Amino acid sequence: MSKGRHRPEWHPATPPQDAVFASSVMDGVAGGHDGLPGQSSSGGSKPVARRRHLTVPDYVEGVRAGDRTILARAITLIESNAPGHLAQAQEVLQALLPYTGGALRVGITGVPGVGKSTFIEALGVMLCERGHHVAVLAVDPSSSVTRGSILGDKTRMEALSRHPNAYIRPSPTGGSLGGVTRKSRETMLVCEAAGFDVILVETVGVGQSETAVRGMVDFFLLLMLAGAGDELQGIKKGIMELADALVITKADGENRIRAMSAQADYNKALHYLAPATPGWKTRARICSAVTGEGIAEIWSEIERFREVTTASGVFQERRRQQTRDWLHALIEDYLRSRFFNHPAVKARLPEIEAAVVAGTLPVTAGAQALAQAFEEAANG
DSSP: OOOEEEOOEEESSSSTTTTTOOOOOEEEOOTTTTTTTOOOTTTOOOOOOOOOOOHHHHHHHHHTTHHHHHHHHHHHHHHHHOOHHHHHHHHHHHHHHHSSSSSSSEEEEEESSSSHHHHHHHHHHHHHHTOOOOEEEEEEEOOTTTTTOOOOOGGHHHHHOOTEEEEEEEEOOOTTTOOTTTTTTHHHHHHTTOOOEEEEEOOOSSSSSGHHHHHTEEEEEEEEEETSOOOHHTTGGGGGOOOOOEEEEEOTHHHHHHHHEEEEHHHHHTTOOSSSTTTTOOEEEEETTTTTTTTOOOOOHHHHHHHHHHHHHHHHHHHHHHHHHHHHHHHHHHHHHHHHHSHHHHHHHHHHHHHHHTTTSSSSHHHHHHHHHHHHHHHO
């Protein structure tokens, strides 16, 4: 083959003389690209310097200064499940805590295909142009088979990702209920400490388990599609009881008439539901992220929500309740982890599981036996 082109590694050891390969391997760029070292046969290229280890003051100063690189590393530190990172992550959070709480937290959910990323980009760009600093926490579903996530939301928000006032952080769910990562709350605090005054949390959209999202944001926005059912169908969707606003998306072109019809249906359905927030009436609206219709009105609705609930005290009380719930949730996670990782439980669990599956031991009795083994070992 020509210089710089090589046969792929899977080619036969002794290919026929007239063999033609449809693919080939080319040498890499000599000078490097995208921050990667280039290929050089002389071996004279300089080694890539390793990232320096950051201390707690380094993280705090970098986040407060708006350094995007350090902000990303701080979030990675907090999201890490490595035992060695936990202590430092908590020190960083403790130091940043006085600078948190000033942002408006908005949760956005909807079924796949409703246009969440497109809507968030339209809303985010508008807010950035108005002088806001917007952080988007885009949560991608993790595969139950490979445990991996695509994390491709950033590629669907090209205009927003390029704006200097915006920051987009994709994260995997890791199997968490509600389509949010276990550390999403702490990630929000870091973004607030970095100076972002609007936090948009895009979730997977998995139905009634979105309670987890409702418990971490101030305003919960549900995106709907036209033609998804009449008002009676809407009542059966428990997630509507959690929403502070419903938005029928893609209200443009021929679909605009269907969207307006759906808006009327959902507004009728909302009459039968208790409000998600005391003193606030949930309404359905229409919008088009393509034409921009309705985007500004939705933000005005969110701002009015903050004014009304702040005046009534509901806004502050909800945040206090969310913090209490968060504390209890973390305690439950810790106790569950300690229980299942205890040697006494590990020793007896296979035997009890086998007995329960075989039908020779009631499930309740099996759970009590494990709990008793744990308590006896813990008490010495």
